[in-house]
Amino acid sequence: MTDENGFIHPYVPNAAPAPRRRLLGEIGVEKVSDLYVSVPEELQVKGLLNLPDALPAEHDLRRHVDEMLSRNLSCRDHLNFCGAGCWQHYVPAICDEITGRGEFLTAYGGGTYSDHGKNQAIFEFQSLIGELVGMEVVGTPAYDIGAAVNSAVTMACRITERRGVLLSGGVSASLRSQVRGFTKMVADVDLIGIDPATGLIDLDDLKAKLTGDIGAVYFENPAFLGLIDGRGAEIAALVHAAGALLVVGVDPLSLGVLAAPGDYGADIVCGEIQPLGIHMYGGGGCAGFIASRDEERFVAEFPMILMSIAPGAEEGDIGFAWSTMQRTSYDKRHDSEDYAGTTQWLWGIGAAVYLSLMGPRGMEELGRGILQRARYAAGRIDGLEGAGVPHLDGAFFKEFTVDFSASGKSVGDINAALLARGIFGGKDLSADFPLLGQSALYCVTEMHGKSDIDRLVDTLAEVLS
Amino acid sequence: MSANGGGFHAARWNEALINELSEEGARGIVPPAVDAEIAAAVGDVAAALPEGARREAPPDLPEVTQHRVLRHFLRLSQMCMGFDVTTDMMGTCTMKYSPKAHEHMARGAKLADLHPLQDVGSLQGLLELMYRFNRIMCEISGMDEFTFQPASGAQGIYTNACLIRAYHESRGDLGKRDEIITTAASHPADAATPSVAGFKVITLMPGEMGFAGVDALKAAISERTAGLMLTNPEDTGQYNPNIRQFVDLVHEAGGLCAYDQANGNPLLGVVRAGDTGFDMCQFNLHKTFSAPHGSLGMGCAAVGVKDFLRKFLPRPIVAEDGSGGYRLDYDPGQGIDRIRAFIGNVHAVLKAYSWVMSLGAEGLRAVAETAVLNNNYMLAKMRTVRGVTIPWPANNYPKLEQVRYSFEQMFAETGVTSHDVIDRMVDFGVQHCMPSHVPMLVTEPFTMEPGESLTVAEMDQMLAAIEAISDEAYSDAAKAQGGPYNAATTRIDGDVPEDPDCWAFTYRGYLRKKAMWTSENRRKIERHEGGY
Numbered sequence: 001m002t003d004e005n006g007f008i009h010p011y012v013p014n015a016a017p018a019p020r021r022r023l024l025g026e027i028g029v030e031k032v033s034d035l036y037v038s039v040p041e042e043l044q045v046k047g048l049l050n051l052p053d054a055l056p057a058e059h060d061l062r063r064h065v066d067e068m069l070s071r072n073l074s075c076r077d078h079l080n081f082c083g084a085g086c087w088q089h090y091v092p093a094i095c096d097e098i099t100g101r102g103e104f105l106t107a108y109g110g111g112t113y114s115d116h117g118k119n120q121a122i123f124e125f126q127s128l129i130g131e132l133v134g135m136e137v138v139g140t141p142a143y144d145i146g147a148a149v150n151s152a153v154t155m156a157c158r159i160t161e162r163r164g165v166l167l168s169g170g171v172s173a174s175l176r177s178q179v180r181g182f183t184k185m186v187a188d189v190d191l192i193g194i195d196p197a198t199g200l201i202d203l204d205d206l207k208a209k210l211t212g213d214i215g216a217v218y219f220e221n222p223a224f225l226g227l228i229d230g231r232g233a234e235i236a237a238l239v240h241a242a243g244a245l246l247v248v249g250v251d252p253l254s255l256g257v258l259a260a261p262g263d264y265g266a267d268i269v270c271g272e273i274q275p276l277g278i279h280m281y282g283g284g285g286c287a288g289f290i291a292s293r294d295e296e297r298f299v300a301e302f303p304m305i306l307m308s309i310a311p312g313a314e315e316g317d318i319g320f321a322w323s324t325m326q327r328t329s330y331d332k333r334h335d336s337e338d339y340a341g342t343t344q345w346l347w348g349i350g351a352a353v354y355l356s357l358m359g360p361r362g363m364e365e366l367g368r369g370i371l372q373r374a375r376y377a378a379g380r381i382d383g384l385e386g387a388g389v390p391h392l393d394g395a396f397f398k399e400f401t402v403d404f405s406a407s408g409k410s411v412g413d414i415n416a417a418l419l420a421r422g423i424f425g426g427k428d429l430s431a432d433f434p435l436l437g438q439s440a441l442y443c444v445t446e447m448h449g450k451s452d453i454d455r456l457v458d459t460l461a462e463v464l465s
Numbered sequence: 466m467s468a469n470g471g472g473f474h475a476a477r478w479n480e481a482l483i484n485e486l487s488e489e490g491a492r493g494i495v496p497p498a499v500d501a502e503i504a505a506a507v508g509d510v511a512a513a514l515p516e517g518a519r520r521e522a523p524p525d526l527p528e529v530t531q532h533r534v535l536r537h538f539l540r541l542s543q544m545c546m547g548f549d550v551t552t553d554m555m556g557t558c559t560m561k562y563s564p565k566a567h568e569h570m571a572r573g574a575k576l577a578d579l580h581p582l583q584d585v586g587s588l589q590g591l592l593e594l595m596y597r598f599n600r601i602m603c604e605i606s607g608m609d610e611f612t613f614q615p616a617s618g619a620q621g622i623y624t625n626a627c628l629i630r631a632y633h634e635s636r637g638d639l640g641k642r643d644e645i646i647t648t649a650a651s652h653p654a655d656a657a658t659p660s661v662a663g664f665k666v667i668t669l670m671p672g673e674m675g676f677a678g679v680d681a682l683k684a685a686i687s688e689r690t691a692g693l694m695l696t697n698p699e700d701t702g703q704y705n706p707n708i709r710q711f712v713d714l715v716h717e718a719g720g721l722c723a724y725d726q727a728n729g730n731p732l733l734g735v736v737r738a739g740d741t742g743f744d745m746c747q748f749n750l751h752k753t754f755s756a757p758h759g760s761l762g763m764g765c766a767a768v769g770v771k772d773f774l775r776k777f778l779p780r781p782i783v784a785e786d787g788s789g790g791y792r793l794d795y796d797p798g799q800g801i802d803r804i805r806a807f808i809g810n811v812h813a814v815l816k817a818y819s820w821v822m823s824l825g826a827e828g829l830r831a832v833a834e835t836a837v838l839n840n841n842y843m844l845a846k847m848r849t850v851r852g853v854t855i856p857w858p859a860n861n862y863p864k865l866e867q868v869r870y871s872f873e874q875m876f877a878e879t880g881v882t883s884h885d886v887i888d889r890m891v892d893f894g895v896q897h898c899m900p901s902h903v904p905m906l907v908t909e910p911f912t913m914e915p916g917e918s919l920t921v922a923e924m925d926q927m928l929a930a931i932e933a934i935s936d937e938a939y940s941d942a943a944k945a946q947g948g949p950y951n952a953a954t955t956r957i958d959g960d961v962p963e964d965p966d967c968w969a970f971t972y973r974g975y976l977r978k979k980a981m982w983t984s985e986n987r988r989k990i991e992r993h994e995g996g997y
Contacts, residue, residue, distance in 0.1 A: 007831035009824060011562055011755075013920050014839055015831040022921065023842045029863070032834045035841055036735065038704040038862035043741055049604050049734050052597075054825025058566045061823050065815070069575040071590035073583070076574040082582050085806055092494050094535050100572070102549030103542040108558050108758035109899060110546050113891045116475075116953035117544030118760045123970075124483045130971030131524045137970045141762070143616045144806045174806055181627060181802025185663030221518070230515025257511045259520050281571075282591060283581030283807025284763060294974055296965045305761075308962035309969050311982050312955040317479070319957035323968050329619075329657030331903045334647075334666035336657035341619030342751065346759035349538075356483050356534045357493030360523035366496040371510035376503045395514050419584050427582050450500035 003031045009056055075280070075424065079452055083399050083443025084224070084427035085145070085172055086283050087275050089253065090447055092357050095277035099350040108342075112321045119320035122345060123307045125352040132255040132355070132363075133269040134262025135291035139304045141348035145249060145272035146178035148288035151338055152268045153179065153216040154186060155290075155301040156245040158337065162215030163187050164244075168201050169194045170223045171249075173432035186337070192219070196435075199227045199391040199401075203238070210242040220249035221261065225429075225441060226374070226399030227391055228258065236265025252276060252289075252351075254397045256363025257371060268292045277354025278347045287344030287351075300327055303338035366446055370398050373453065374444040378402075380457045381442070386464040390439075398443055402426060405437035407464045415440070417463040423456060473894035474951040476543040483537055484972045487527035493534045525973075544953035545760070546896040552923050553896035554843075556867045556912025557652065557700050559730050559752035560896075564823070567816040568757070576815060581807035585792050591811060592791035595783045598767075598818040605821075605829070606726075606746055607739020608769030612778045613750070613809040618727050620804060621747035621766025622694065623658035624779070625723035627801045628745055628770065629692040630662050631777040632721055635799060642691040642719065648677045650699035650869075653902050655725050659694055671906060675857030676705040682714055690720040696728045700902055700912065702840065702864035703857070712742035721745070721774075729753050730916065731837045731865040734830035738769070745770045750810075754817035765813035779804050835917040836866045839924060843915050844868050846928045851935045852878065856907045867914035869907055876909045881938035881945045883909040886931070888956075889948035893930035958982070960990040 001007045003024065006017035014023060020032075029035060036044070055061040075088050098104065107118050126138035142148040153165045165183060167176065169191040176191075183189055193205035201219055210217070217239045222228050229235070232248070239246040247268045248261035253275040261269045269291040278285040292298040299306070308323040329336035358366065378400045382389040386407025389400055404414055415425035426440035433439065444453065511519070529537070546553065553560040571577065579591060599611045615621040626645070633639045645659035648669045656666045667685045669677035676699060693715040698704040705711070712722045724738040724746035730753045738746035750756045751764040758764070770778060780800045781793040793808070824832060841863050847853050852875025855868065872883040887897040901910035915924055938945040949956070961967040967982055969975035981987065 001827050001831055001834075007827055009828050009831065011564065011820075011824065012828065012831050012835050012917050014917070015835045019921050020835075020838065023838050027838070027841045027845050027863075029841075032838060035834075035837045035863040036865075038706050038865070039732075039736060040706055040709065043709060043736050045735055045737060045740070048826040048830065051601060051604055051826040051829070052822065054828055055822050056824070056828070058564075058823075061819055062566055062570060064822065065570050065594070065819055066573075066575075068590040068594050069570070069573065069815075071593070072575045072579055073587035074574045074578040075580055075583075076578045078587075080580055080583075082580050084582060086581055088578070088580065090497065094494075094531065094538075096572070097535065098538040098542065100568070101539070101542040103545040103547040104760050105568070105757045106547035106549040106563055107545050107760045108548075108553070108560060109555050109761065110553075110896055111887075112957055113888060113949045113952035113954065114546045114897050115544075115760075117480075117541030120480070120482070120544075121538065121541045122760075124972075126970050127482070127484060127972035127975075128526060130973055131526055135971070136974040136977070139970075143620060146803070146806055147620075174803055177803040178806070181804070182661075184630075184802075228514065228518045230517035230519075232517055234517075255520065255524060257514070257520055259518055260524070264517060279572075279577035280580050281577055282579040282588070282811040284810040284812045286806050287763075294970075299965070299968075306968075306970050309975050310957040310959070310961035310967075311979075312957050314955050317955045317957075318482070319954045321957060321959060321962040323962035323970070329661075330653050333653045333656035333903065334660050334668055336660045339619050339623060339654060339657045339661050341654055342617040342758070342762040342764040344616065344759070344763050345761035346763055349760060352483070353534065353538055355526055356529055356537070357531065358496070358526065359487075359491070359493055359528045360526045361492065361528070362494060362496055363526065364520075364523050368509075368511045369496060369499040371514075372499050372503055372507050375507045375510050379507065395518065415584065419587065424580060424583055424587075446497045449497070450503050453503075 078422050078424055079455065080424040081426050081442050081456060082424050084441050086280050086286060087443060087445060088280060088447055089275050089445050091277050091279055092354065094357060095350045095353045098353045099346055104346060104349055112319050116319060119307055121349045121352055123309055123320050125348040126307060128352055128355040129252065129289050130291060132252050132260065133250065133291045134260030135269055136294040137299055138289055138291040139302050139306055141344045142288035142290060142304060143343050144286040145270055145288040146175045148270040148290045149175060149218060149249060150179055150182035151303045152247045152270050152290050153218055154183060154338060156216035156247060156268060157187050158301050159297055160215035160243060160245060162213055164214035165189045166192050166209055166214055166217045168192050168219035170225055171220060172224045198394060199225060200229050207238060210238060210244065214242060214244045216247055217244055218247040218249065222251055222254055222397040225401050226396040228395040228397055232261065232264035254367055257367030273347060273351040276351035278350050285347065287347035302327060304340050369446055373448055374398055374400060377444045377453045381460060384461050384464060387460065398445060399441055401436065401439050402442050403437055403439045411438050411440045414463055418459060421459050423459055475953040477953050478540040478544065480537060480540045482972060484527045486529050486533060486537060489528060491528040491530045493529050493531045551895055552919060552927050554898055554913045554915050554927060555896060556899050556914045559914060559916060561755055561916045562918040563755050563757035567819040571812040571815050576812060589790055592783050594818055595814055596791050598814055599783060601821055602767050602769055605733065606769045607737035608746060609772040610775045610778060611767050611769045612782060613765055613767055613814050614779050614804050615766035615768055616805050616810050617762055617764035618749040618766055619654040619658060621768050622654045622725050623661060624768045624804050625694060625745050625747055626659040626662035628774055628777050629721050629723065631801045632774060633691055642689055644689045645691055646685050646693050648695045648699060649904055649906060650701045651695040652700060652725060652727050655694045655696065664691060673857065673859045675701055675703045675860045679707050679710055682711055686714060686718045690715060690718045692721040692723060694723040694725060696725045698728045698865040701869040702867040703860060704865050708741055728866060731833050733833040734826060735833050745774060750813045750817040755820040756813035756816040763810045763813060765810040777801055781808060832917045839915040839917060839919060840864055840866050840868060843913060843924060850932055851939060867912060869901060870911045870913065871907045872909040872911055875938055879938040879942045881942050883911045885946045886911065886934050889934050889945055890930055891949040892951045895927055895930055963990045964988055
């Protein structure tokens with residue numbers, strides 16, 4: 001490209017010769033390189049980068065990318081039983097319709113007046129999550145539940161002025177890694193043991209570890225391995241008696257049937273919103289949230305943007321604004337203990353649409369149905385030779401562990417055999433939870449009818465035999 | 466006149482909150498029913514839940530019929546100024562066109578309905594795309610390996626801070642090297658994220674040229690220096706020509722250098738972080754590489770490192786499997802802990818890859834040059850707007866992709882502030898500009914970045930809006946201070962979101978606290994004037 005012949009492309013209109021000449025003339029320079037005089041010559045690339053040949057025709061580009069993508073097998077053409085932090089749920093058409101709207105999709109940092117609608121949608125996201133978890137303060141979306149937990153446990157440490165964090169030993173290896181990295185310099189993290197009989201956190205171990213140094217205790221309900229703990233209030237009482245704060249992680253999709261953590265004593269609630277009307281996008285659908293009571297000492301420690309409602313100038317008008325930004329790293333810069341920035345707001349809007357569609361009845365029916373399907377699937381799998389569901393007598397939501405150790409086969413081999421028959425099996429837990437042997441985490445959602453579950457069971461029977 | 470030829474008025478639906486649209490018994494969607502045989506086999510599982518875990522009353526969500534939910538959110542979308550509908554020159558944001566074809570590809574089942582833990586054999590298309598883009602990013606940046614795990618610029622910069630920490634830790638130097646140097650006009654995340662990672666942060670202030678000088682850097686460097694983290698050009702649009710010397714000095718002192726390429730749009734195909742001597746860098750795929758900004762995310766940071774830092778990247782990394790396919794390398798090695806769940810915002814990677822493939826090497830350079838061309842055109846015109854000044858007048862270099870202007874003179878002469886201008890802009894049918902990140906180095910700041918996507922006519926419409934506001938400031942200051950008038954909502958009581966007695970972040974908080982809005986006992990609020 002030269003200044004004379006320019007470059008013609010639909011995405012760069014002023015690279016064409018005529019506007020390029022015109023703009024150079026208006027600026028009063030002869031050539032574009034005159035505009036780069038602040039950049040030392042020796043740092044500038046000579047010639048062009050060595051990149052693949054361009055595909056400027058949209059058709060050619062789509063053909064190229066679609067050809068690559070066609071080599072993926074998707075959960076729409078395969079039967080999927082893998083969850084483990086990213087779950088296949090039905091995404092209502094209206095969720096896709098709204099998250100695909102250009103006005104939202106291509107908005108960014110607009111404010112009270114320019115992006116009023118975005119702000120209202122995010123305020124509604126906060127509102128609807130608040131109803132599910134039983135809290136009055138909900139922040140704008142976090143990156144994912146792991147980032148939310150990072151922020152929540154360090155918030156709790158700052159509020160209590162303590163360094164100790166106790167994490168349930170049942171959280172995922174991924175989340176454990178996220179927390180370990182984030183808290184490395186500011187907190188001491190220990191794990192609460194899991195009672196092998198129940199799969200739930202061991203309260204004796206919790207009591208023993210709840211010293212005066214502990215600022216935050218984190219457990220998930222339902223747990224990563226699907227189990228539901230009915231002792232939330234008891235755990236909260238223990239934690240509060242020790243002067244610590246209780247952080248509870250939830251799958252918000254479960255809260256049509258499960259108690260709101262705010263109602264059993266949680267101080268901060270975290271969660272993953274991907275199940276609420278967001279496609280999995282290979283994990284890109286993940287986004288999180290943090291919620292707390294409306295107390296100044298909590299709000300002051302929220303790291304992210306908080307969207308507040310406010311009255312407009314005329315009677316009945318409402319507007320929205322980013323509240324108390326002096327809390328955030330935008331203002332605190334080198335004094336920051338956490339950071340704010342672009343996160344996953346579009347998925348927050350999608351979740352608001354989802355919860356608006358579902359309503360109280362939808363969430364309740366969905367939750368009840370998932371409980372039933374998961375129990376049916378677990379019961380049938382438990383009946384297979386070589387497979388067992390360790391906590392079949394406990395309560396679980398959506399996911400449950402299947403132990404294949406008795407079969408003499410590895411989860412890896414079983415999953416490969418399932419895949420050959422068109423099924424994605426559960427997440428292999430053997431590396432992350434070695435004590436569980438050859439176990440896998442199976443996920444059953446409202447996407448699965450009886451015939452799907454029966455097909456899984458029949459196929460497993462074939463694979464295990 | 467409006468930017469679009471006159472008479473602009475935003476949609477103002479006065480749309481109620483979704484909670485207020487609730488009508489008892491209305492349904493928006495019905496979940497799939499449970500098969501009767503399953504129900505018969507397992508009974509009422511919910512009723513058998515442990516008492517302490519069972520929800521006693523359904524959540525107080527709104528009950529709204531389907532089309533009304535659709536209408537509600539469509540109306541909200543109409544009250545939002547995305548790039549698809551209007552000109553957005555918000556500084557530090559690199560707003561540009563996000564091609565629709567890429568969006569359509571990302572929304573197909575072969576990406577949207579992938580589970581991240583599927584067998585790698587079933588993800589070969591995605592992994593190949595990520596691998597190819599990794600190689601492309603290496604060529605663009607001069608780095609040797611990339612990860613796409615971080616979900617935003619700030620998270621990418623945080624990743625850089627963690628990499629610096631891991632490097633010094635591996636050498637047993639972490640206790641000795643605990644200081645990161647940045648500059649005041651770099652993005653706040655360049656100061657904030659190393660602080661989060663446990664470093665002390667030294668911020669260099671700009672000299673008369675508008676960027677930090679070599680002497681300031683020398684004074685900050687010591688045996689405690691762990692690294693340098695900055696943007697260049699900074700958020701002022703000014704490129705620091707001493708950058709190579711900065712990097713060399715920090716290296717000589719034993720520190721690492723991280724190049725935050727949040728402002729990298731004018732450098733695509735022109736300057737490479739690796740050639741400038743940096744050890745690592747990060748690019749925003751949602752800004753520079755056209756993936757849509759998603760109302761404040763889904764973003765994606767591409768974090769690149771030189772070969773000697775490859776072992777510290779967070780896992781997994783996409784690698785060749787030796788037989789023509791691709792695998793995910795989960796071997797933790799010395800890799801830093803996970804930054805984000807799974808393998809990143811891969812839909813943003815797809816869009817960024819598609820964008821580069823559409824443009825090619827020549828096109829990337831055209832993007833950079835045109836962004837600079839457009840910006841200097843805006844600068845030439847903005848110089849003539851009454852009340853506008855260009856800070857750091859000693860610096861006569863052309864700016865690169867953005868300019869931090871000042872309305873100091875207009876404020877002195879009329880009382881109209883840059884925030885007034887920003888609010889008033891919306892009446893002209895354009896997205897407002899941002900003032901400045903903290904610290905406020907410039908009085909009455911106003912930061913504009915036109916990007917490469919806009920036509921000359923669109924830039925002229927933006928200029929016409931600014932000129933009209935300037936004229937108004939000098940003829941009818943009260944009107945210029947009272948905007949917006951034609952926006953989606955009327956001016957709010959800005960003290961409410963700052964007042965703990967009044968703020969409300971949820972509907973339930975709003976119901977409890979709104980009576981305080983009109984109470985005589987409201988506290989006096991010190992208004993916060995930062996810009997984002």
